[in-house]
Amino acid sequence: MTSHEVHVPHHHGGPEHGLAQWVAIFTAIMATCGAIVGHEASETANEAILIKNEAVLKKAEASNQWSYYQQVSTKTHLMELAKALTPATKHADYDEKLAKYARQKEEIQAKANEFESQVKEADGKSAALRGPRLNFAYALTLLQIAISVASVTILTGRVWLFGVAGISAAGGLVFWAMAFLAH
Secondary structure, eight states, X not given: OOTTOOOOOOOOSOHXXXXXXXXHHHHHHHHHHHHHXXXXXXXXXXXXXXXXXXXXXXXXHHHHHXXXXXXXXXXXXXXXXXXXXXXXXXXXXXXXXXXXHHXXXXXXXXXXXHHHHHHHHHHHHHHHTHHHHHHHHHHHHHHHHHHHHHHHHHHHOOTHHHHHHHHHHHHHHHHHHHXXXXX
């Protein structure tokens, strides 16, 4: 051997070599699962945000309708006051306007109530996504722990750590399944 050559020891299929292959395969599979879970978690969070935004917009529309309702109610009260202060011969004109305002108030109230029910529905949908979002987060955390512990298995040579990694991965897969089924 010359002074510039480096001797690299070769593993010829010993028990550590087999474990390294299993850990490498396990790590690749868990990393792939983690990437999918991360994507699903992001998609679920985005969906919840969009639904919550819809609820906020509907709430604003309901608020606008209630403000309009107040405006028509104020006009109604002013019209009733004006009617009370005028002679009976002019009441027909006021009665016509009061009837118009009463119809408007009914229509406005119906719209406002519809928006309020849409708010409740959207809030419910958004809240329903909380469980799957948490389960995706737990799944991703446990899969990342499994990858880390599997890596430590090779560094330390302690095979029992690979079992811990497997348990963590199994927990992550259970949470992933729970999130998937709930979504």
